[in-house]
Amino acid sequence: MSRSRVRAGSAFLAAALFALCALAPAPVRADAFPEVWxxxxxxxxxxxxxxxxxxxxATGDAGLQRLLTRVGAALSYQPGQxxxxxxxxxxxxxTFTIGDTRVEAGGIITAAPFAPYTSGSDAYIPLESLxxxxxxxxxxxxxxxxxxxxxxxxxxxxxxxxxLVTLHGGVPLSFHRSATSAGRFxxxxxxxxxxxxxxxxxxxxxxxxxxVLSGGAARTPSTTVSFSTPPGSQRVVVTSMSPNELTLAxxxxxxxxxxxxxxxxxxxxAFATREQSPSSQGxxxxxxxxxxxxxxxxxxxxxxxxxxxxxxSLHVSVSGSADFEWHRLNDDRWYVDLRGATxxxxxxxETPNIGGVAxxxxxxxxxxxxxxxxxxxxxxxxxxxxVTPSSDGLTIAVQSQDEVxxxxxxxxxxxxxxxxxxxxxNGTAAESAxxxxxxxxxxxxxxxxxxxxxxxxxxxxxxSDTGAIHNGLVEKEVTLDIAERLRSALxxxxxxxxxxxxxDTDVYAPNDSxxxxxxxxxxxxxxxxxRMFVSIHANSFTSSSLNGTTTxxxxxxxLPLAQFIHHHLIDTLGTKDDGVRKxxxxxxxxxxxxxxxxxxxxLSNPSDAELLHSPAFLQRVATAIADGVAEYVxxxxxxxxxxx
Amino acid sequence: xxxxRAIVILALLIFAVFVGYRLAKRASGPTVGSTIQVYxxxxxxxxxxxxxxxxxxxxxPKSVAFYAAVQAVAGPPSxxxxxxxxxxxxxxxxxxxxxxxxxxxxxAVASSGGGSFAESGEFKALVWTLTALPxxxxxxxxxxxxxxxxxxxxxxxxxxxxxxxxW
Numbered sequence: 001m002s003r004s005r006v007r008a009g010s011a012f013l014a015a016a017l018f019a020l021c022a023l024a025p026a027p028v029r030a031d032a033f034p035e036v037w038x039x040x041x042x043x044x045x046x047x048x049x050x051x052x053x054x055x056x057x058a059t060g061d062a063g064l065q066r067l068l069t070r071v072g073a074a075l076s077y078q079p080g081q082x083x084x085x086x087x088x089x090x091x092x093x094x095t096f097t098i099g100d101t102r103v104e105a106g107g108i109i110t111a112a113p114f115a116p117y118t119s120g121s122d123a124y125i126p127l128e129s130l131x132x133x134x135x136x137x138x139x140x141x142x143x144x145x146x147x148x149x150x151x152x153x154x155x156x157x158x159x160x161x162x163x164l165v166t167l168h169g170g171v172p173l174s175f176h177r178s179a180t181s182a183g184r185f186x187x188x189x190x191x192x193x194x195x196x197x198x199x200x201x202x203x204x205x206x207x208x209x210x211x212v213l214s215g216g217a218a219r220t221p222s223t224t225v226s227f228s229t230p231p232g233s234q235r236v237v238v239t240s241m242s243p244n245e246l247t248l249a250x251x252x253x254x255x256x257x258x259x260x261x262x263x264x265x266x267x268x269x270a271f272a273t274r275e276q277s278p279s280s281q282g283x284x285x286x287x288x289x290x291x292x293x294x295x296x297x298x299x300x301x302x303x304x305x306x307x308x309x310x311x312x313s314l315h316v317s318v319s320g321s322a323d324f325e326w327h328r329l330n331d332d333r334w335y336v337d338l339r340g341a342t343x344x345x346x347x348x349x350e351t352p353n354i355g356g357v358a359x360x361x362x363x364x365x366x367x368x369x370x371x372x373x374x375x376x377x378x379x380x381x382x383x384x385x386x387v388t389p390s391s392d393g394l395t396i397a398v399q400s401q402d403e404v405x406x407x408x409x410x411x412x413x414x415x416x417x418x419x420x421x422x423x424x425x426n427g428t429a430a431e432s433a434x435x436x437x438x439x440x441x442x443x444x445x446x447x448x449x450x451x452x453x454x455x456x457x458x459x460x461x462x463x464s465d466t467g468a469i470h471n472g473l474v475e476k477e478v479t480l481d482i483a484e485r486l487r488s489a490l491x492x493x494x495x496x497x498x499x500x501x502x503x504d505t506d507v508y509a510p511n512d513s514x515x516x517x518x519x520x521x522x523x524x525x526x527x528x529x530x531r532m533f534v535s536i537h538a539n540s541f542t543s544s545s546l547n548g549t550t551t552x553x554x555x556x557x558x559l560p561l562a563q564f565i566h567h568h569l570i571d572t573l574g575t576k577d578d579g580v581r582k583x584x585x586x587x588x589x590x591x592x593x594x595x596x597x598x599x600x601x602x603l604s605n606p607s608d609a610e611l612l613h614s615p616a617f618l619q620r621v622a623t624a625i626a627d628g629v630a631e632y633v634x635x636x637x638x639x640x641x642x643x644x
Numbered sequence: 645x646x647x648x649r650a651i652v653i654l655a656l657l658i659f660a661v662f663v664g665y666r667l668a669k670r671a672s673g674p675t676v677g678s679t680i681q682v683y684x685x686x687x688x689x690x691x692x693x694x695x696x697x698x699x700x701x702x703x704x705p706k707s708v709a710f711y712a713a714v715q716a717v718a719g720p721p722s723x724x725x726x727x728x729x730x731x732x733x734x735x736x737x738x739x740x741x742x743x744x745x746x747x748x749x750x751x752a753v754a755s756s757g758g759g760s761f762a763e764s765g766e767f768k769a770l771v772w773t774l775t776a777l778p779x780x781x782x783x784x785x786x787x788x789x790x791x792x793x794x795x796x797x798x799x800x801x802x803x804x805x806x807x808x809x810x811w
Contacts, residue, residue: 069732074752076714076735082702085714089731090722093715097700104700106721155723166723241722242731370809465797468759515793515803537799540759542728546687552760578689583764584810585799597799599760 035144036127038136039171039191040219043067043147049124051114055145056124059084071134071149071171072244079121086130089244090168094133096125105133135170137195139218146218151194151225154210156202162257163204163250164238167225169268172243176265185235186226187246187262193221206233206250237262243269297322297414298344299373302362304352310400312355316375318393318414319344325411326387334385335376336396338414342371342556356380356398367447371556389414446638447557449593450529454496455629458521458587459483460537460597463506465517468540471609476504478612479536482600485622486536493626500524514586522590531638532561533595534625535587538612540604547605548576552597554588560636561594565628572624573617575601575608598625680708682715683772684726685765692772695720709777710738713747716773727765730755736789744805745774748786753795760799764811771806782807 036043036055045063049056057064059077068075072089086094092106096116103112103126112129128138135152138145149170157164167173167189175187194214201209207229214223229235233250236259240247246268251257260271297320307313318341326336348362359378366372379398386397389412459479461467467475480501487497500507500521508520525533539550551566553559562580570577578599588595600621601608611617681694697715699708714735719728734750747770771783782805784791793803 072731074732074734074750076710076717078710078735078737081710082704082707083700083711083714085711085718085735087714087718091718091728092721093697093718095700095711097702100701102700104698107698157723168722241728245722461797467797513793514796514798518794537760539761541761542730543687543725546761550689550761581690581764582811583760583799584801584806585760586794586801587799589801597760602761604759 037144037146037219038067038070039146039149041070048127051124051126054113055127056114056117057127057130058119058122058124060122067147071136072242073134077123079118081123084116084123084125086134088134089242091241092133094130096123096129098123103129103133135168137193141218148193148218148221149191151189151192151196151212151214151223154196154200154212154225156200156204156210158204161205161252161255163202163207164247165207165210165227165250166240166245166247169244169246173246173268174266175246175268177262180226183231183233184226184228185262186224188222188224190222191220192223194223204250205252206230206235206255235262236260237266237271239271240268241272243267243272246271296320296371297338297341299338299341299362300344302345302348302360302375304354304357304360306355307397308355308400310356312357312398314357314360314375314377314396314398316394316396322414323411324387324389324394324414325409326385327409328382328385328407332379332382333376334379334383335374336387336394337365338373338375338394339370341373342367343373356383356401367556387412446531446560446594446636448639449531451496452531452638453494454498454528454530455490456498456500456525456528456530456533457483457486457490458500458525458533458535460535462501462504464510464512465506468538468603470540470603471606471613473538473603473609473612475538475540475603478538478600478603478618480504481615482536482618482621485619486534486625489622489626490629493630495629498524498528498530518586519590521587525595526590526592530593532629532632533587533591533593534565534629535585535595535597537597537599539599539602541602542604544604544606547602547608548578549573549601550578550599551580552583552585552588552599553580553595554582554584555595557594558588558596561629561632562596564632564635565596565598565625568624568628568631569598569600569621572620572627573601573611575611678703680712680715681773681776682712683769683776684716684720684724684728685769687725687727689727689761689765692769693726694772694776705740705777705779706738709740709745709774709780710735712773712777713738713745713770716770717749719769727762727769729753729766729770740780743779744782744784745777745780746784746786747774748789751788753787754798763795763798763800767800767802767806768811771808771810775808 033048036045043063045057046061047058059075073086075086077084082098084096088094094105096103098118099115101112101115103110110129112126114126116123116125131138131147135150136147137150139148151167151169153168155166169192173189175189177185177187179185194212196212199209199211207227209228211226212223214221216222229250232253234257235248235250236257238247238249238259249257249259297318299316300319301317303315305313318338322338322340324336324338328334343364348360351359356379357377358380361376363374365374381401383401384399387410388395394414461476461479483499487499490497506512506517508516549569551562553562566580585597588597601612603609603612679696679698682697683692683694685692699711717729717733717735719726730752732752734752736748736750739746774780774783784805785802791803794800
């Protein structure tokens with residue numbers, strides 16, 4: 001993708017401003033503070049200070065906050081900090097540094113007339129530099145200073161035969177469209193001036209040229225942008241990230257082009273944030289691809305053999321990768337912890353009396369936060385032990401007593417994979433990435449449940465908490481509908497089912513705190529010793545393009561349940577597979593039994609939403625979860641006793 | 645006599661170099677260079693992508709942590725598809741102690757309308773960014789100065805510090 005950017009012509013702009021400042025008579029006297037306007041709105045600052053020809057604004061000034069809100073920007077500052085940073089609507093960070101005249105915005109450094117300074121708990125920042133970085137040009141009009149919103153940048157991106165043009169404004173953009181001649185149309189932006197080059201040759205298959213013409217008074221400017229297109233070119237408006245941007249897409253006849261028809265008049269806000277064009281991915285610097293997987297491994301066998309008269313060899317077979325750490329205790333005991341591993345065989349606790357090994361114990365030492373298998377040895381006397389990791393496990397060589405026991409601990413890594421391993425690049429070449437996700441598909445036994453026939457269902461949200469609302473769907477209603485269907489399906493198969501809520505209600509109390517509400521849901525399952533906990537949700541996002549089904553787990557004991565349910569959901573629903581993912585979600589963390597949180601589909605995606613409107617689909621969701629539960633129970637037997 | 649003078653000049657030179665080195669070292673701060681890596685999360689909800697931003701002249705750990713947090717919350721410039729914190733989200737404060745950065749965000753962070761997907765991507769990017777800095781291993785989130793169990797109507801547990809291994 002080629003990419004070029006016509007920035008305002010900063011040098012030109014700066015020169016023009018300085019010329020303006022120089023030519024205009026000193027606009028203010030120290031005792032008569034200038035009025036400051038944003039277009040036709042007067043801005044009232046509480047405690048501005050004059051600094052030469054410029055104005056210093058306090059970070060805590062409500063007038064500054066109002067200005068920033070109007071232009072879609074936000075200021076981050078902490079008393080005592082040396083940085084005060086304004087984030088523009090198009091997500092450029094405009095950085096002011098206390099004591100430093102340099103102002104950085106989106107990689108471009110300019111010099112402010114004075115260095116930002118602190119007074120009390122405020123930092124004072126230069127208005128002119130701030131305004132310019134936010135595409136507002138200060139214009140002196142009589143005794144007043146008018147900040148004139150600009151079309152500050154025009155971005156042209158060519159992808160295949162499609163050309164995307166994004167106009168960046170200093171304020172939310174509104175426009176009306178006109179055709180100036182065949183193959184040429186124009187958008188006029190009211191209330192916006194321009195500091196753009198007048199003509200931009202594009203030379204793309206569907207867009208030849210862009211002309212920019214601005215006029216009007218300082219407070220009431222307008223700018224017309226004309227697009228010259230070859231005959232038959234298609235043009236649409238596609239959605240942008242903020243109301244201050246308008247993105248148009250151009251393509252030759254025959255090329256598929258997604259977007260909306262450009263209306264005769266409209267606001268950029270109507271096309272903002274809900275959708276981002278897929279062709280605009282990845283405009284940033286790449287770095288090496290890296291995978292982060294929680295190390296996940298299974299201990300598949302333990303083999304203790306004699307190695308001569310007074311020595312022994314213990315081989316721990318491990319599939320997957322894990323970290324290990326061993327310790328020698330003072331009283332002839334020795335153990336190794338395999339972190340990131342689950343026990344795929346029965347726990348062992350025996351007295352083999354082979355080669356100096358009096359006792360051998362193998363158990364799942366911990367499941368949370370990191371599943372850990374501990375192998376403990378009781379030795380007949382202090383022994384030197386060699387620990388050798390290999391791709392398929394760990395060999396522990398207990399030497400004869402002639403050798404001196406020296407090291408007290410050690411650690412290392414088992415398996416071919418590593419916790420942080422190079423991954424194949426995803427999508428475009430040189431894409432940089434950290435990826436998450438479970439790797440293991442092997443299952444330990446399930447923990448013991450006091451009430452092995454009970455499943456607790458948690459319809460997400462409810463009562464005062466509606467959850468997300470999109471496309472005529474309310475999350476709390478969808479989740480309850482699915483849960484009721486699932487209850488019927490599970491009851492028919494012989495399960496006892498308890499719901500955290502059976503109506504549209506808060507589980508703890510109306511308008512309660514998030515903790516009380518979520519803990520109350522966990523308590524229901526924990527108190528009754530349920531075998532499983534299934535929380536049902538529907539997803540949402542600002543971009544309507546995202547869709548699909550995700551099943552979340554947190555504890556190691558959740559993973560098998562999540563995987564079985566997810567496979568059934570994906571097999572039967574026809575939704576996009578967004579995977580089984582580990583996430584520290586409250587309700588799956590604070591439940592003491594295997595628990596999952598299912599994001600069935602995206603309310604915010606039109607086609608997913610259509611599915612969620614369909615009772616037949618909701619029934620399929622319920623049946624798939626019930627099938628997943630059944631397969632889980634068959635495949636992952638419950639431990640018969642914890643002390644085994 | 646000439647030898648003595650040479651020795652004195654040499655000693656002065658060594659002293660000057662030493663003082664200059666100490667001053668330069670103090671000015672540049674301990675371990676942070678002129679750039680830092682800021683992460684954003686792609687729309688797949690899983691892939692974290694780093695980009696490089698240039699620091700201003702303040703390089704002390706507290707300033708750098710604040711700078712990094714604001715950059716991560718701002719996200720990459722528009723035109724890049726990323727899971728983003730809601731517009732208007734402000735970093736109110738960043739304090740670092742005992743290798744934990746406490747990041748206080750404004751209420752606007754809760755305005756995205758309840759999606760576990762966005763929450764996860766946003767906070768993952770913030771945590772990855774801050775823990776890429778020297779001596780920061782965990783991030784405690786606060787909202788308007790208070791520790792919260794989750795975002796209102798949210799899912800991701802925020803009352804304990806988040807680390808890279810939280811995911």
